């Protein structure tokens with residue numbers, strides 16, 4: 197149920213959000229079960245976990261990806277951003293590390309619509 201909800205919502209939710217949405221859907225699941233399932237899914241690498249100032253959020257993707265956070269609403273969107281190979285080579289030369297994966301954090305607000 198927890199995983200289903202994350203897949204359907206395709207966003208980043210707190211344990212409380214997940215608990216409330218499942219109960220609103222008529223799913224009879226307790227707080228503790230929600231937490232236990234989230235912990236198990238996260239330690240199995242099935243879901244992602246973001247630690248934000250406002251608390252811990254869970255998302256349905258576990259592969260490396262970037263995030264765009266709206267400065268007006270706080271909504272977090274998943275993004276797939278690919279850096280140019282040349283830039284990755286420069287970073288490797290600069291740091292002496294072979295880059296295996298990367299994620300980026302973007303913040304912004306909606307472009308004014310005309």
Ligand SMILES: [Zn+2]
Nearest residue numbers: 244255257274
């Ligand atoms: Zn995400």
